[in-house]
Amino acid sequence: MLNTNLTHILSEQEHAKLLQENENVMVCCGRMGPMCIPVYEVMEELEGEYTNVKFADMEFDIADARVIRNLPEVRGFQGIPFVIYYKNGKVVKATSSIQSREQVTAILDEKFGK
Amino acid sequence: MENHFDVIVIGAGAAGLTAGIYLSRAKVSTLILNKGAVGGQMVLTHEIANYPGVESISGYQLARNMKTQAQKFGCVIKSNIKITKLDIEGEIKSVEVNNKEVYTTHSVILATGGKSRTLGVPGEEQFKGKGISYCATCDGDFFQDKEIIVVGGGNSALEEAVSLTKYASKVTIVHQFDNFQALEHYVEEAKNNSKINFIMESKIIEFAGDESLKKVRIQNQATEEIKEMMVDGVFIFIGYVPNTESMGGKVALNNYGEIIVDKNMATNIAGVYAAGDSIAKRYRQVTTAVADGTIAALSASEYVNNIKKELNTVSAN
Numbered sequence: 235m236l237n238t239n240l241t242h243i244l245s246e247q248e249h250a251k252l253l254q255e256n257e258n259v260m261v262c263c264g265r266m267g268p269m270c271i272p273v274y275e276v277m278e279e280l281e282g283e284y285t286n287v288k289f290a291d292m293e294f295d296i297a298d299a300r301v302i303r304n305l306p307e308v309r310g311f312q313g314i315p316f317v318i319y320y321k322n323g324k325v326v327k328a329t330s331s332i333q334s335r336e337q338v339t340a341i342l343d344e345k346f347g348k
Numbered sequence: 349m350e351n352h353f354d355v356i357v358i359g360a361g362a363a364g365l366t367a368g369i370y371l372s373r374a375k376v377s378t379l380i381l382n383k384g385a386v387g388g389q390m391v392l393t394h395e396i397a398n399y400p401g402v403e404s405i406s407g408y409q410l411a412r413n414m415k416t417q418a419q420k421f422g423c424v425i426k427s428n429i430k431i432t433k434l435d436i437e438g439e440i441k442s443v444e445v446n447n448k449e450v451y452t453t454h455s456v457i458l459a460t461g462g463k464s465r466t467l468g469v470p471g472e473e474q475f476k477g478k479g480i481s482y483c484a485t486c487d488g489d490f491f492q493d494k495e496i497i498v499v500g501g502g503n504s505a506l507e508e509a510v511s512l513t514k515y516a517s518k519v520t521i522v523h524q525f526d527n528f529q530a531l532e533h534y535v536e537e538a539k540n541n542s543k544i545n546f547i548m549e550s551k552i553i554e555f556a557g558d559e560s561l562k563k564v565r566i567q568n569q570a571t572e573e574i575k576e577m578m579v580d581g582v583f584i585f586i587g588y589v590p591n592t593e594s595m596g597g598k599v600a601l602n603n604y605g606e607i608i609v610d611k612n613m614a615t616n617i618a619g620v621y622a623a624g625d626s627i628a629k630r631y632r633q634v635t636t637a638v639a640d641g642t643i644a645a646l647s648a649s650e651y652v653n654n655i656k657k658e659l660n661t662v663s664a665n
Contacts, residue, residue, distance in 0.1 A: 265486070266408060267485065267486045268391050268392040268408070268483055268486060269482075269486045269487070271387075271391055271408055275385040275386070275427065275428065276385070276428055310559035310560035311560075312478055312487060312491070312560060312561075312581060313476065313478070313481050313486070313490070314487065330476075330477030330478055331476050331481070331487075332477075335384075336430075
């Protein structure tokens with residue numbers, strides 16, 4: 235399990251449930267490494283600001299993370315974390331590698347509003 | 349005054365957090381404002397094995413420990429902050445963040461650190477995370493049995509090139525000079541590795557591909573000849589640049605953009621100190637940042653105490 239204060243997705247079933255129960259979801263799929271940690275921290279800080287978005291993480295190396303690793307939207311991605319933004323269960327945006335707070339908030343504002 | 353602190357530290361890497369620990373423990377009210385995630389360059393290191401008294405620790409964990417230690421002493425830390433205005437020349441200094449909140453203080457410690465230098469050539473931003481990486485331990489396993497390039501000629505470039513041979517079938521080091529800046533044993537190890545070859549006196553001038561990186565254009569610096577090379581990935585390790593771009597014209601910088609300080613970590617502005625990777629110095633290590641942060645904190649503390657004494661004397665009269 236990742237050492238963050240975010241909601242942890244531990245299985246395919248939990249991933250599906252989270253998408254079913256929330257209209258707007260941001261999932262960061264990574265490891266506890268230098269490119270991923272800053273993104274988790276940004277998400278932890280934004281949780282209070284974007285109450286309309288469910289923020290969660292998923293460990294990149296668990297088998298069930300194939301629900302993210304095998305998405306067509308991440309084809310060509312070669313840098314962790316893979317960050318996926320879902321609206322009504324559908325992928326509306328995916329990014330690869332480290333992202334700044336400004337980059338994350340720009341996507342949240344564009345795809346989900348505040 | 350809720351938004352007034354004795355000292356404001358800008359930056360929460362090793363230097364800034366150390367300053368926060370020292371100041372808060374001395375009951376000097378301290379606010380640390382940090383642009384990104386806490387830990388700075390420290391969190392880029394997977395294992396730190398030469399921090400005295402600690403046999404082995406991840407940079408992330410060491411940063412977390414420092415953060416917790418500082419907060420335990422009462423230090424306030426705000427991260428992912430954007431500083432929109434910095435007014436540090438008067439006796440009362442102010443820092444405006446996120447275009448709204450203003451914090452005031454008597455003393456500022458600039459511990460803004462550095463950031464990975466990028467090549468700044470076409471295609472670099474487009475293929476970041478899609479073939480271009482700045483972290484071998486993070487992304488190396490995406491390049492199993494693939495051909496990659498490592499850009500750079502310092503310790504990090506040579507060390508990471510060797511580590512990437514665990515995954516890649518072939519590693520080509522592209523370096524702009526005809527000799528390496530890395531320590532000899534790193535160079536020897538790379539030269540003795542059969543998977544590694546070298547393109548010297550050359551620079552990548554463009555990245556190209558479709559949904560991921562496919563090729564680069566490389567220019568020889570001596571002949572100016574340009575060649576295309578098919579490649580699956582490029583790892584860039586070309587050092588760091590100090591985060592001082594917003595300080596030009598206020599704090600004295602050298603030709604490299606580094607903050608000039610004296611032995612007390614004092615800058616050219618009264619009450620403003622600097623520490624860590626953003627200052628002009630030769631060696632950049634966690635231990636040297638910690639030392640800088642300590643000195644800056646003690647100097648700032650003394651400065652603030654003197655100001656408070658003066659203010660008390662004036663009000664008593």
